[in-house]
Amino acid sequence: MTTDKFKVPVSMLSPLIDPSQFGFEDTGELEPLTEIIGQERAVEALDFGLHMKSPGFNLYVSGPAGTGKGTLVRQMVKRMAQGAPPPSDWCYVNNFQDPSRPACLSLPAGQGASFKREMAAFIEGLRRDIPQAFESKKYLDAKAKLHDEIETKKKALFRDLTEMSQKQGFGFEETPVGFGIVPLKAGHSMTDEEMEAMTEQEQQELTDRRKILEGEIREFHVRIHTLDKEAEDQQRHLDRQVVTKVLEGPYETMRRTYQDLAAVAAYLERVQQDIVHHYKDFLPHEGPHLPIPGLEPRRPDMTRYLVNLIVEHDPMGGAPVVDESHPTYTNLIGKIERRAHMGVMYTDFTEIRAGAVLLANGGYLIVNALDALRQPFSWDALKRVIKTGEVKIEDPGEFYGFSTAGLRPEPVPVNVKVIMVGPPMIYHLLQAYEEDFSKLFKVKADFDTEVARSERQDRQYARFIAKLCREEGLPHFGADAVAEVIRQGFRFADRHDRLSLRFSLVSDLIREAGYWARKEGHSFVTRADVDAAITHKRHRSNLAEHWIQDEIKEGTLMVALDGEVVGQVNGLSVHQLGDYAFGRPTRITARTYVGTKGVIDIQREAELAGNIHSKGVMTLAGYMAGKFAGLHPFAMSASLTFEQTYSEIEGDSAAVAELAAILSSLADLPIRQWLAVTGSVNQLGEVQPIGGVNEKIEGFFESCSRKGLTGKQGVIIPARNTKHLALRRDVVEAVESGHFTVYAVNTVEEAVELLTGIQAGERAIDGEYPLDTVFGRAAQRLADMAQAVAEWGEAEGRPDGHIITEP
Known part of the structure; x- marks a missing residue:
C-alpha cells in the first residue's frame, strides 16, 4: 500500500x-x-456607538485579551473628544436654607476656578473692609450720636420719675440689689422712729402713694427696655447699612460678572443676604479674656462661603475622557470625606469629592467590565447613573442603614457615554441575567x-x-x-x-x-x-514538558515509538499551562472480548472523563454498530483506556486513535507504533478537525527526536487541519529531509490503512467485507462473537437464543 x-x-x-x-x-x-x-467590524461599531447620541447607546467592547481593543477604544475616543466642546465645570456651595443639602452650580468650562478664586477674594476683602468700616470715624460718630440720643431719653425719663417721686414724698437710695425708694420728710429720708410716730391714717396714705410710685417705676423700666430695644434695632440698622455700603461695590462686580448664569446669580444674592444678617462673623472675636501675646486672635469660620470646585475643564481641551482603572463605588460616583477635630469626625460640603462619572460628564467613561462587576455597589451605581441621568453622591454606609455623612448633596445631572471593555462571556452573561443590560448597552463592538x-x-x-x-x-x-x-x-x-x-x-x-x-x-x-x-x-x-519528555525517553511513561502492537496506538494530547501549550503522546489500548456491554470507556467508569470525551466514545461506538451490525447482532464487549493518566481527560480528538485500537484488537492486526494519530470522528466515519494540531505534532516529534529519528516516524492528522499548520522550523526541516512525516486523512478507513498497512476494506454486494482486509477480519471476529453469545443463550435456556443486552 x-x-x-x-x-x-x-x-x-x-x-x-x-x-x-x-x-x-x-x-x-x-x-x-x-x-x-x-478590525473593520469593531471600528464600524465603535464609530456608530460613539456618534449615536440617543439614550442607552452605550458600548460594550468585546474580545479576547491582547487584541488591542483597549488601545483602539482610547484612540478613537480621544480623537472624538478633541473635536467636541468642553462640558461645564461643577461646584458645590452651601445651601443657606438647609446646610445638610449642599447645592450644585454649573459654570462654563474654565470659569469654575475663577469663580472659586473670586469668591475667596470677595470674602477675604469683606473680612478686611467690614471691620475697617466699623472702626471709621463716621461710623463711630453715628454710633455715639445714637447712644447719646438714647441716653438723653433715658435721663429725661429718670428726671420725670424723680420729680414724680418727690411730689409723692419719696426719694431714691442705692441698695446692694439696686435702687430703692424711701419716704422723705423735710427733704431727708425718714428714720424708723419717724415712721413709727406716724398715725395709722398717715401710714395708709404713705402706702397708697408708694403703690402709685411703684407702678410708675415699673412703667419706667418698660420704657427703658423699649429704649434699649430701640437702640439695639437702630444699632443693627446702622450696622447693616454700613455692611450694605461696604458690600455694594464688590457684590455688584460679582453680580455683573455672573449675571448670565441664573443659578450663580441667585446664589450670590443669598450670600449677600447671609452676610448682611450675619455681619458680626466678620468682626473681630470679642471674648472675656485678653488676647494671648504671640497668638493671633481667632478668626470666625467662613467655610460656608467657600466654593468646592469638584469638576474643572480646560476651555480648549475638548470633551473629557476618563479611563477608570479601579472602578470602586467611591471612585466611580464620588465620596464625602471627613475631618477629625479633637477626636470628633465631622464633614461639610467642602469635603465632597467627584468620582469618574462626574469627571467624565459631557464626555466618555471607559470601564473594565470584570473590574466593575467585582466591586460592591459599582455595577448598580453605574446602571443608576445611566438610567436616571444624574449622580447622587452618597456614603456607602447608608446602603446598610448607617447614616454617617449627615449630608445629602444635590444630584448633579450627567450626560456621559459609557464604554465597557470585557470578554465575550461577560457580555453574554449580562445579556442573559441582567434585565437592564440590553437597554443600557445597545452597541456591541466585537474584536x-x-x-x-x-x-x-x-x-x-x-x-x-x-x-x-x-x-x-x-x-x-x-x-x-x-x-x-x-x-x-x-x-x-x-x-x-x-x-x-x-x-x-x-x-x-x-x-x-x-x-x-x-x-x-x-x-x-x-x-x-x-x-x-x-x-x-x-x-x-517548558519545564513541565521537559519532565514529561524525559520520562518518555527513560521509559517511565511507556510510549512505544517503534515496532507493531495489537490493540495499542499512540494518541496525542495537549496540555495548557497558563500561556504555554505543549503536546505529548499517550498510549491508548483496547481489549475486545465476547459480551454484550459494547464499548466500556474506563476513563468514564472511573469518572476521569469529561462530557466531550464521553460523547466521542459513544460516537465511535455508533460508527462501529453501523459498520458491522448488519446480518447478525452486534455482540461485543471492549474496554478502552488511556494508559498512565491520572487526571480527567477531556475532548474527542482521540476518537480516531480509540477506534483504531478497537479495530486492531478485533481484527488481531498490529498497529505501527512509529505513528501517532489525532482526530475526531463522526458516526459516518469522517475524520473531523481538532485543536492544538501544531503542538500535538511537535510533541510527538520531540519524543521521537529524543530517542532518535528513524525516518519512519510520523503523525496522522485530519485533512481539514492542514490549513492550521504552522510548525516549528526544526519539524519542517526534519520532514523536508525525510526523517519525519505528516499524514492527512479524511476518513477512518484511510487512518486505519496507514496505521496497519492493510486495506480497510469495502462492503461487497452481498454485504460482506473481504477477509484479507481490516474490516473483513473485524467482521469475522464479531460474527464469531455473536455466534458464541447465541449458543450461550441457547445453553442457558433463553428463548430462540436471543441476546440480552445489559443497559
Whole structure:
C-alpha cells in the first residue's frame, strides 16, 4: 500500500514568506502604522456607538485579551473628544436654607476656578473692609450720636420719675440689689422712729402713694427696655447699612460678572443676604479674656462661603475622557470625606469629592467590565447613573442603614457615554441575567482574533513593527526578521492563511527579539534574533514538558515509538499551562472480548472523563454498530483506556486513535507504533478537525527526536487541519529531509490503512467485507462473537437464543 498520497507537502507545513517581496531592507524605511489592522467590524461599531447620541447607546467592547481593543477604544475616543466642546465645570456651595443639602452650580468650562478664586477674594476683602468700616470715624460718630440720643431719653425719663417721686414724698437710695425708694420728710429720708410716730391714717396714705410710685417705676423700666430695644434695632440698622455700603461695590462686580448664569446669580444674592444678617462673623472675636501675646486672635469660620470646585475643564481641551482603572463605588460616583477635630469626625460640603462619572460628564467613561462587576455597589451605581441621568453622591454606609455623612448633596445631572471593555462571556452573561443590560448597552463592538492574510496585511504587520521600534527605542527589524514575525503571526492564529490580531503576543515577540539583537551587538534585528526570542521564551516555560519528555525517553511513561502492537496506538494530547501549550503522546489500548456491554470507556467508569470525551466514545461506538451490525447482532464487549493518566481527560480528538485500537484488537492486526494519530470522528466515519494540531505534532516529534529519528516516524492528522499548520522550523526541516512525516486523512478507513498497512476494506454486494482486509477480519471476529453469545443463550435456556443486552 502506498502512503505517499496521504503525505502533507512540506510547503503546507508552515507558511512560506519571501522577505524580498517586502521591498525594504529594514523597518526604518517604513512609515509607522497609524490605523488598526483587521478590525473593520469593531471600528464600524465603535464609530456608530460613539456618534449615536440617543439614550442607552452605550458600548460594550468585546474580545479576547491582547487584541488591542483597549488601545483602539482610547484612540478613537480621544480623537472624538478633541473635536467636541468642553462640558461645564461643577461646584458645590452651601445651601443657606438647609446646610445638610449642599447645592450644585454649573459654570462654563474654565470659569469654575475663577469663580472659586473670586469668591475667596470677595470674602477675604469683606473680612478686611467690614471691620475697617466699623472702626471709621463716621461710623463711630453715628454710633455715639445714637447712644447719646438714647441716653438723653433715658435721663429725661429718670428726671420725670424723680420729680414724680418727690411730689409723692419719696426719694431714691442705692441698695446692694439696686435702687430703692424711701419716704422723705423735710427733704431727708425718714428714720424708723419717724415712721413709727406716724398715725395709722398717715401710714395708709404713705402706702397708697408708694403703690402709685411703684407702678410708675415699673412703667419706667418698660420704657427703658423699649429704649434699649430701640437702640439695639437702630444699632443693627446702622450696622447693616454700613455692611450694605461696604458690600455694594464688590457684590455688584460679582453680580455683573455672573449675571448670565441664573443659578450663580441667585446664589450670590443669598450670600449677600447671609452676610448682611450675619455681619458680626466678620468682626473681630470679642471674648472675656485678653488676647494671648504671640497668638493671633481667632478668626470666625467662613467655610460656608467657600466654593468646592469638584469638576474643572480646560476651555480648549475638548470633551473629557476618563479611563477608570479601579472602578470602586467611591471612585466611580464620588465620596464625602471627613475631618477629625479633637477626636470628633465631622464633614461639610467642602469635603465632597467627584468620582469618574462626574469627571467624565459631557464626555466618555471607559470601564473594565470584570473590574466593575467585582466591586460592591459599582455595577448598580453605574446602571443608576445611566438610567436616571444624574449622580447622587452618597456614603456607602447608608446602603446598610448607617447614616454617617449627615449630608445629602444635590444630584448633579450627567450626560456621559459609557464604554465597557470585557470578554465575550461577560457580555453574554449580562445579556442573559441582567434585565437592564440590553437597554443600557445597545452597541456591541466585537474584536476578532485573526485576519485573512494578504500583501496589505503583511505590509501593515511590518509598519506595526516599525511603530513599536520607534516608540520604545528598539533596533529596527530587517526584512528576514519581519518575515519571521509574520510567520509567528500565523502560528499565534493557528492558521497558515490567517494572521493573528493578538498584538500583545506579537509586541512581546518584537521586544524580546530586540533584546537578543542588542545582546548580540546587532544593529538590526535578524531572523536569528527572532528565533532566539522564540526559543528562549519556550525554554523559560517548558519545564513541565521537559519532565514529561524525559520520562518518555527513560521509559517511565511507556510510549512505544517503534515496532507493531495489537490493540495499542499512540494518541496525542495537549496540555495548557497558563500561556504555554505543549503536546505529548499517550498510549491508548483496547481489549475486545465476547459480551454484550459494547464499548466500556474506563476513563468514564472511573469518572476521569469529561462530557466531550464521553460523547466521542459513544460516537465511535455508533460508527462501529453501523459498520458491522448488519446480518447478525452486534455482540461485543471492549474496554478502552488511556494508559498512565491520572487526571480527567477531556475532548474527542482521540476518537480516531480509540477506534483504531478497537479495530486492531478485533481484527488481531498490529498497529505501527512509529505513528501517532489525532482526530475526531463522526458516526459516518469522517475524520473531523481538532485543536492544538501544531503542538500535538511537535510533541510527538520531540519524543521521537529524543530517542532518535528513524525516518519512519510520523503523525496522522485530519485533512481539514492542514490549513492550521504552522510548525516549528526544526519539524519542517526534519520532514523536508525525510526523517519525519505528516499524514492527512479524511476518513477512518484511510487512518486505519496507514496505521496497519492493510486495506480497510469495502462492503461487497452481498454485504460482506473481504477477509484479507481490516474490516473483513473485524467482521469475522464479531460474527464469531455473536455466534458464541447465541449458543450461550441457547445453553442457558433463553428463548430462540436471543441476546440480552445489559443497559
